Amino acid sequence: MSYTEKDIRELRKIAATLRGNLIEMIPAGKVGHLGGSSSIMDVTAALYFKHMKVFDDPKDPRRDRCVFSKGHAVLAQYAAFVELGYVSHEDLHKVKTLDGTLQGHPDMDHTPGIEAVTGSLGQGLSVSLGMALGLRVDGSASRVFAILGDGELAEGQIWEAAMAAAAYGADNLVAIVDLNGVQATDTVDKVLANPNQAAKWAAFGWNVIEIDGHDFAQILDALDAAAACKGKPTAIIAKTVKGKGFAFAEGKAAYHNAAMNEAEYAQALECVKKMKEEA
Amino acid sequence: MSKMNMRKAYGEALLELGRENKRIVALEADLGKSTMSNMFGGEFPERYFQMGIAEANMISTAAGLALTGHIAYASTFAVFASGRPYDQIRSSVAIPRLNVKICGSSAGLSDFGDGKTHQSVDDIAIMRVLPNMKVLSPVDYYETKKMVRAMTEIDGPCYIRVNRNDVPVITDPDAPFEFGKVKQMRDGKDAVIFATGFMVYQSLEAAKLLEADGIGAKVVNVNTIKPLDVAGVQAAAKGMKGAVTVEEASVIGGMGSAVCEALAEGPAESRVKTLRMGIQDRFGTSAQKYDELLAEYNLTPEDIAKTVRNALK
Numbered sequence: 001m002s003y004t005e006k007d008i009r010e011l012r013k014i015a016a017t018l019r020g021n022l023i024e025m026i027p028a029g030k031v032g033h034l035g036g037s038s039s040i041m042d043v044t045a046a047l048y049f050k051h052m053k054v055f056d057d058p059k060d061p062r063r064d065r066c067v068f069s070k071g072h073a074v075l076a077q078y079a080a081f082v083e084l085g086y087v088s089h090e091d092l093h094k095v096k097t098l099d100g101t102l103q104g105h106p107d108m109d110h111t112p113g114i115e116a117v118t119g120s121l122g123q124g125l126s127v128s129l130g131m132a133l134g135l136r137v138d139g140s141a142s143r144v145f146a147i148l149g150d151g152e153l154a155e156g157q158i159w160e161a162a163m164a165a166a167a168y169g170a171d172n173l174v175a176i177v178d179l180n181g182v183q184a185t186d187t188v189d190k191v192l193a194n195p196n197q198a199a200k201w202a203a204f205g206w207n208v209i210e211i212d213g214h215d216f217a218q219i220l221d222a223l224d225a226a227a228a229c230k231g232k233p234t235a236i237i238a239k240t241v242k243g244k245g246f247a248f249a250e251g252k253a254a255y256h257n258a259a260m261n262e263a264e265y266a267q268a269l270e271c272v273k274k275m276k277e278e279a
Numbered sequence: 280m281s282k283m284n285m286r287k288a289y290g291e292a293l294l295e296l297g298r299e300n301k302r303i304v305a306l307e308a309d310l311g312k313s314t315m316s317n318m319f320g321g322e323f324p325e326r327y328f329q330m331g332i333a334e335a336n337m338i339s340t341a342a343g344l345a346l347t348g349h350i351a352y353a354s355t356f357a358v359f360a361s362g363r364p365y366d367q368i369r370s371s372v373a374i375p376r377l378n379v380k381i382c383g384s385s386a387g388l389s390d391f392g393d394g395k396t397h398q399s400v401d402d403i404a405i406m407r408v409l410p411n412m413k414v415l416s417p418v419d420y421y422e423t424k425k426m427v428r429a430m431t432e433i434d435g436p437c438y439i440r441v442n443r444n445d446v447p448v449i450t451d452p453d454a455p456f457e458f459g460k461v462k463q464m465r466d467g468k469d470a471v472i473f474a475t476g477f478m479v480y481q482s483l484e485a486a487k488l489l490e491a492d493g494i495g496a497k498v499v500n501v502n503t504i505k506p507l508d509v510a511g512v513q514a515a516a517k518g519m520k521g522a523v524t525v526e527e528a529s530v531i532g533g534m535g536s537a538v539c540e541a542l543a544e545g546p547a548e549s550r551v552k553t554l555r556m557g558i559q560d561r562f563g564t565s566a567q568k569y570d571e572l573l574a575e576y577n578l579t580p581e582d583i584a585k586t587v588r589n590a591l592k
Binding site for chain 1: 325326333335336338339340342344345346348349351371373374451
């Protein structure tokens with residue numbers, strides 16, 4: 001075990017801070033991807049603040065890479081980047097504005113810390129595979145983490161990449177599926193049922209780990225197990241709650257990409273305050 | 280006149296680049312024997328990625344390789360290298376201006392037997408419209424070799440379209456390739472023919488036919504389709520009584536369109552009547568011989584000469 005109880009407590013605090021940063025970007029009346037950003041927030045916290053090799057210089061060649069293939073959840077990354085010093089609170093307020101550095105979807109040219117251009121769904125796992133193969137050619141010890149949405153798994157390219165990553169034994173690649181069960185229109189089951197994810201990834205030749213994506217001990221254990229697995233890539237199927245942490249939004253497709261009203265925003269602030277107190 | 284193969288030029292140039300530069304990597308999608316990228320794979324298996332019949336994944340994987348500092352050459356047939364993975368090229372490669380070099384092999388009608396699904400009529404147009412993309416179209420073996428090498432030096436994404444068949448060598452092996460510059464292949468006082476790829480040879484043959492009738496046809500090789508040498512195109516048309524564009528691709532949005540845009544926006548003395556030759560808004564079809572297909576699509580020297588005469592009317 002590579003972590004302590006103190007680490008877990010620390011991550012809870014960080015995750016609360018990140019959820020605070022998240023709603024700072026989407027005040028009442030501003031449309032943003034609240035649901036999918038908060039479902040992946042605990043995994044994001046564990047990656048950037050405990051598991052990944054991260055440096056003050058976001059371009060440090062020794063770094064591990066994290067690619068949000070579900071690019072609409074990039075707000076979770078921006079929330080983390082503030083704490084890493086890559087962007088400022090001022091930047092957060094200018095998200096999705098002409099003179100801002102934070103685009104609506106991940107853009108490496110605009111934002112330090114972003115590794116690729118993603119958001120056209122289905123491509124990020126392939127890009128991550130290319131990075132993993134490139135790092136392997138260079139003899140680098142750096143690893144690559146691809147964050148996938150469960151709605152995104154309807155994209156055929158995901159499975160092309162899954163096939164290729166296994167064929168190349170890309171053990172420096174980890175795919176983390178944010179299994180929040182809800183996509184833009186409705187639940188994943190109702191939009192286009194795509195069940196049995198663990199069995200599917202296993203059938204493609206991946207090492208598969210199923211976890212509760214809001215339990216830091218499980219997240220860290222899974223990441224450690226992925227690092228220890230040799231010869232095949234690892235898929236971490238993280239069961240999550242869309243809108244996690246914001247009671248009024250939890251599990252609801254309506255908050256996939258919406259603006260909160262004043263009352264909801266007040267509730268969101270209250271939720272963050274409580275999270276920080278409890279952490 | 281000797282005939283040589285552009286695919287062989289691609290394979291050889293890639294192999295030479297691989298020997299000179301360890302940052303070069305290559306990908307294929309089960310057509311490396313045809314695109315001849317497998318020459319690279321034979322010598323550098325650790326830098327060669329067989330991606331199977333999965334072009335979308337090949338292009339985005341190439342983007343990932345570029346993001347770790349490699350120069351990634353990805354090849355397959357032109358239809359599968361352009362239209363099929365279009366959004367992967369757009370999002371993963373072109374937006375972030377990555378060093379992914381895409382080879383559209385067996386381009387145009389050159390895969391004569393395989394028919395419409397395998398013949399690229401639209402690749403020039405759809406690659407040209409992409410911001411940050413550069414589009415190259417060589418005339419022969421030697422120009423292909425030089426372009427494939429030049430693509431390593433050009434920062435950002437490139438698309439090169441390569442003919443499948445042995446075609447006449449019409450360039451000097453020792454003359455440098457100038458990226459972004461049109462090249463006059465023959466002078467003429469009456470009309471200018473802007474051509475690209477194998478159609479440059481067809482146009483030179485057409486110019487000979489016209490010469491017999493006392494018509495002087497200038498032939499200009501538009502080997503860099505994007506960025507287009509706008510000033511060079513305008514200068515070549517200056518004072519001419521007619522112009523013709525010839526390409527083995529759709530006349531909609533391709534090289535001919537680019538030339539017309541340049542002429543329309545140019546000075547009055549360059550704004551000459553221009554007729555576009557190429558594939559006239561239709562798909563390809565199977566034929567037993569390449570020549571047969573070129574005749575079906577009105578892309579023979581005789582067709583070009585006739586169109587030049589029409590432009591002069």
